[in-house]
Amino acid sequence: MRKQYSGFLLDLDGTMYRGKDPIPEAVTFVKSLQSLKIPFVFVTNNSTASPEEVTERLQNMGIPCEAGNVLTSSVAAAAFMSASPVKQSAYVIGESGLKEALLSHGIKEEEDTPGFVAVGLDRQVTYEKLAKASQAVQAGAVFISTNGDAVIPTENGFLPGNGAITSVITIASGKQPMLIGKPEKVMIDQAVQLLGIPRKKIVLVGDNYDTDILAGIRAGIDTIHVDTGVTAADELLQKNIPPTYSIPSLAHWQLL
Known part of the structure; x- marks a missing residue:
């Protein structure tokens, strides 16, 4: 049985978009988070862009975001x-x-x-x-x-x-x-503090097992693997510690 979470940490490339193209299911998902007033933080290893620049890129893709929703490495x-x-x-x-x-x-x-x-x-x-x-x-x-x-x-x-x-x-x-970014826990711990929610009520969503999912595991929070990017679902069978959940896309996750 799936848990209900009060806060979400969201990867970007492969989870929210592929290159310059937004993933439609992800756009809809973030809009649902916003409408339900469920807090979220985008966590990215990108060190070259400011939170404001990341925000502008997401907004141009139709993804709801403010600079306060972004934590870069x-x-x-x-x-x-x-x-x-x-x-x-x-x-x-x-x-x-x-x-x-x-x-x-x-x-x-x-x-x-x-x-x-x-x-x-x-x-x-x-x-x-x-x-x-x-x-x-x-x-x-x-x-x-x-x-x-x-x-x-x-x-x-x-x-x-x-x-x-x-x-x-x-x-x-x-x-x-x-090292600060994923898969290390430093950035994830900071994102948890930004949400201001108990760790057990937060889940991290990502496509790459070796960065996103492993970061969540190391930080002691639940994880959702989405099969929209780097790590294919069948590759998870080879991992010693699986994600908490694995779904084809964010269209398969019910918030309520």
């Missing part, structure tokens, strides 16, 4: 860093989404003796940036990476993701980063 990383006793400065590899998030949390950019090295996807990354980041980590800066995604899917196939960039610094410095 950049915002989660900045929140984690700002709560740390470490010097509030960072050498940053990343794009505007990460830089804006750090600035809004009072973390300034610094090259010489930063408290952190913060790494997000940077499509203009250079050898010099990687070298400076590695040197800062070796000198004692706390190594933070927004997510470990090795690749990102694009219209031109799979391209290097933030995990690939991060791995260069890991190998050069000999230090492992603190």
